[in-house]
Amino acid sequence: xxxxxxxxxxxxxxxxxxxxxxxxxxxxxxxxxxxxxxxxxxxxxxxxxxxxxxxxxxxxxxxxxxxxxxxxxxxxxxxxxxxxxxxxxxxxxxxxxxxxxxxxxxxxxxxxxxxxxxxxxxxxxxxxxxxxxxxxxxxxxxxxxxxxxxxxxxxxxxxxxxxxxxxxxxxxxxxxxxxxxxxxxxxxxxxxxxxxxxxxxxxxxxxxxxxxxxxxxxxxxxxxxxxxxxxxxxxxxxxxxxxxxxxxxxxxxxxxxxxxxxxxxxxxxxxxxxxxxxxxxxxxxxxxxxxxxxxxxxxxxxxxxxxxxxxxxxxxxxxxxxxxxxxxxxxxxxxxxxxxxxxxxxxxxxxxxxxxxxxxxxxxxxxxxxxxxxxxxxxxxxxxxxxxxxxxxxxxxxxxxxxxxxxxxxxxxxxxxxxxxxxxxxxxxx
Numbered sequence: 001x002x003x004x005x006x007x008x009x010x011x012x013x014x015x016x017x018x019x020x021x022x023x024x025x026x027x028x029x030x031x032x033x034x035x036x037x038x039x040x041x042x043x044x045x046x047x048x049x050x051x052x053x054x055x056x057x058x059x060x061x062x063x064x065x066x067x068x069x070x071x072x073x074x075x076x077x078x079x080x081x082x083x084x085x086x087x088x089x090x091x092x093x094x095x096x097x098x099x100x101x102x103x104x105x106x107x108x109x110x111x112x113x114x115x116x117x118x119x120x121x122x123x124x125x126x127x128x129x130x131x132x133x134x135x136x137x138x139x140x141x142x143x144x145x146x147x148x149x150x151x152x153x154x155x156x157x158x159x160x161x162x163x164x165x166x167x168x169x170x171x172x173x174x175x176x177x178x179x180x181x182x183x184x185x186x187x188x189x190x191x192x193x194x195x196x197x198x199x200x201x202x203x204x205x206x207x208x209x210x211x212x213x214x215x216x217x218x219x220x221x222x223x224x225x226x227x228x229x230x231x232x233x234x235x236x237x238x239x240x241x242x243x244x245x246x247x248x249x250x251x252x253x254x255x256x257x258x259x260x261x262x263x264x265x266x267x268x269x270x271x272x273x274x275x276x277x278x279x280x281x282x283x284x285x286x287x288x289x290x291x292x293x294x295x296x297x298x299x300x301x302x303x304x305x306x307x308x309x310x311x312x313x314x315x316x317x318x319x320x321x322x323x324x325x326x327x328x329x330x331x332x333x334x335x336x337x338x339x340x341x342x343x344x345x346x347x348x349x350x351x352x353x354x355x356x357x358x359x360x361x362x363x364x365x366x367x368x369x370x371x372x373x374x375x376x377x378x379x380x381x382x383x384x385x386x387x388x389x390x391x392x393x394x395x396x397x398x399x400x401x402x403x404x405x406x407x408x409x410x411x412x413x414x415x416x417x418x419x420x421x422x423x424x425x426x427x428x429x430x
Contacts, residue, residue: 005056005058007157008154008155009064009153010152012046013046013151014150015071016148017121017123017145018070018071018081019142020037020125022035022037022128022141025077034138035128035138036076038077038080039080041071043145044085045068046118050091057095068086069085069087070084071083078127083124093109094157095109095155097154097155098155110158122145123145124145141384144358158234160237161238163210163211165214166243167243167244167258169251171258172283172317174213178200178317180327181211199212204328232273235273237340240276240277241277243262249297259301263308279312279330280301281313282312285319286319359402364420369425370413370417373421380395381395
């Protein structure tokens with residue numbers, strides 16, 4: 001039996017931009033050819049996209065890290081590096097992408113919002129062809145590509161359904177949805193029968209709506225007890241809640257007290273959820289209980305419904321009594337109540353996005369100096385003529401641009417300290 005997955009935490013990384021290239025024309029009759037280093041390609045973006053064939057986040061259960069493709073470096077003869085391929089992550093409709101640390105919504109993929117770019121790839125670096133001037137006709141430097149970006153996000157799936165069935169386990173929700181719709185949930189007589197949401201389409205006279213049989217509530221759900229937040233999260237998407245109450249007393253639970261418990265949980269979870277339109281389906285009418293004084297459970301539930309102003313529909317999924325009247329009323333309410341607008345991408349988690357550094361900075365206590373290393377720094381040293389003033393200035397700007405100076409300062413570097421970069425040593429001057 002497959003596991004329904006509706007919440008995962010993953011790490012996403014965009015692609016690094018390709019470095020610009022340093023090269024010069026080498027033609028037989030052009031002994032002093034100019035710079036022809038090409039630009040680097042842009043790194044790939046990280047994109048979330050709705051796939052209508054998916055209904056779970058199970059694809060993300062085992063792999064927790066996802067990376068877009070890096071842009072290729074530029075080449076000689078002004079060859080532009082290939083752009084890195086975007087990473088397109090397919091998710092079911094109703095998926096919310098949140099920044100993991102703050103819990104703030106980055107994008108809500110529901111309604112008409114079916115595609116969102118969450119991380120942009122690094123820009124491609126300019127080749128040395130861009131730096132030729134009248135006084136510097138052979139620049140031996142190029143621009144590095146923009147860094148990759150990394151972010152930890154949570155994906156939460158909130159089922160998109162027009163009507164959500166709520167009620168305690170074994171209240172009759174699974175049987176009801178199997179009678180009203182094309183859904184065929186597993187039905188059994190034990191607590192927590194429904195551990196995953198089941199969606200069914202209820203059709204009447206060419207019209208219809210989607211109904212979700214949601215996991216059974218228990219007391220304390222708003223605080224995360226039992227299935228708790230997992231259930232309540234799915235209920236948020238619905239337009240109407242259908243509260244299924246068991247009239248049979250087979251599980252020993254008083255139906256009126258059960259109604260009050262569940263409504264307290266809805267109110268504790270969110271004001272929006274507690275204010276949703278709610279109908280009461282008094283189920284198992286064919287097995288309705290009557291107390292010693294001759295008062296039926298249906299009478300007591302009807303009295304409670306009058307107090308709360310909720311519409312009551314006595315039904316029996318076994319005999320079919322009351323089902324058509326209930327389906328007709330639900331259909332009319334679905335047309336009356338507008339669909340909930342998705343939360344748009346209003347928050348961009350800049351402070352939580354980490355730049356994937358293309359270098360390392362350490363302190364060598366033995367020689368009392370800082371050490372700056374990294375393949376891109378080594379590559380840039382090979383490109384750059386440090387004996388020339390402009391070349392030296394360009395290298396300084398390069399290590400500043402990639403954030404290496406800031407990292408060294410965070411490590412404790414002060415004016416006059418020595419920084420070793422492969423075979424070179426520099427004195428830091430503010």
